[in-house]
Amino acid sequence: MAKIISGKEVSAKVREQVKTECDELKSKGINPGLAVIIVGDDPASRVYVNNKKKACADVGFVSEEYALPAETTQEQLLALVEELNNKPDINGILCQLPLPGHLDETAVINAISPLKDVDAFHPSNVGKIMIGDYDFLPCTPAGVMEMIHNEGIEVNGKNCVVIGRSNIVGKPMAMLLLHENGTVTICHSRTKNLKEICARADILVAAVGKPKFVTADMVKEGAVVLDVGINRDENGKLCGDVDFESVEPKASYITPVPGGVGPMTIAMLMKNTLKAAKIQNGII
Numbered sequence: 001m002a003k004i005i006s007g008k009e010v011s012a013k014v015r016e017q018v019k020t021e022c023d024e025l026k027s028k029g030i031n032p033g034l035a036v037i038i039v040g041d042d043p044a045s046r047v048y049v050n051n052k053k054k055a056c057a058d059v060g061f062v063s064e065e066y067a068l069p070a071e072t073t074q075e076q077l078l079a080l081v082e083e084l085n086n087k088p089d090i091n092g093i094l095c096q097l098p099l100p101g102h103l104d105e106t107a108v109i110n111a112i113s114p115l116k117d118v119d120a121f122h123p124s125n126v127g128k129i130m131i132g133d134y135d136f137l138p139c140t141p142a143g144v145m146e147m148i149h150n151e152g153i154e155v156n157g158k159n160c161v162v163i164g165r166s167n168i169v170g171k172p173m174a175m176l177l178l179h180e181n182g183t184v185t186i187c188h189s190r191t192k193n194l195k196e197i198c199a200r201a202d203i204l205v206a207a208v209g210k211p212k213f214v215t216a217d218m219v220k221e222g223a224v225v226l227d228v229g230i231n232r233d234e235n236g237k238l239c240g241d242v243d244f245e246s247v248e249p250k251a252s253y254i255t256p257v258p259g260g261v262g263p264m265t266i267a268m269l270m271k272n273t274l275k276a277a278k279i280q281n282g283i284i
């Protein structure tokens, strides 16, 4: 039987800490602010943006929503980013992805000031993560690390396997485990012997985007299993990349979906926004 790591509980702790520090900033006249840009009317993006705005209100941040129509041009979007880059009461800027197909996501990410890039997607912040000298960590991998730390799980010297090599999850996840002295293997769609590699992992992170992809035969007895995936199963029910029912009895720790890594991502966004406000006000 694994211990189930509750993302709801760990994220609540993080948000509580952010709220306390936000109150301290407010007492010094600093009101942290996050701008959220959403283009078009993708329903999933709308849910994510609403959740982010609610999280801001809960910790005491100001949040500004910029909802642009789907037909917004690249020039209009870049002009808004530039305006927000120069807006002193906005500390963090987030552009909800994916953008409608005619817009260039990379150009938008590159246009956000690295100092306000609370998603940590800008190449300058990505490079800093590689070196290990960073201001912001990408929210989802940082959330996974927060769960690991909260349980007191040691990464040092452990075999860590990350399935998935995306720029927003897999690659930075591997880097964060490496920074803590894990021996890290990154697996992807071309990996051979995936099952054998995963079955050697002391710490296994799944960021594939395929429902119940990780089965019990891919998991070592006593492994720590962290499930980043957010998918729908054959009945339309929310599920992760890990086949929870078969894997849970073998693992020592496991994160559920929903209620696992998902809530951590928004909590870490709040943490990054707080840090941005501190940096921009010369507090750190």
Ligand code: NAD
Pocket (backbone or CB within 6 Å): 140, 163, 164, 165, 166, 167, 168, 169, 170, 187, 188, 189, 190, 191, 194, 207, 208, 209, 210, 228, 229, 230, 231, 261, 262, 263, 265
């Ligand atoms: P992505 O599609 O960009 O990357 C998926 C990765 O999985 C790729 O690197 C690919 O090589 C690998 N992959 C695909 N098929 C594979 C196979 N058969 N064997 C091994 N590797 C394979 O996805 P992403 O953006 O990294 O997201 C991954 C999952 O995490 C999705 O379900 C997504 O919804 C979820 N996600 C959750 C959060 C959160 O807050 N919890 C945040 C971001 C993404």
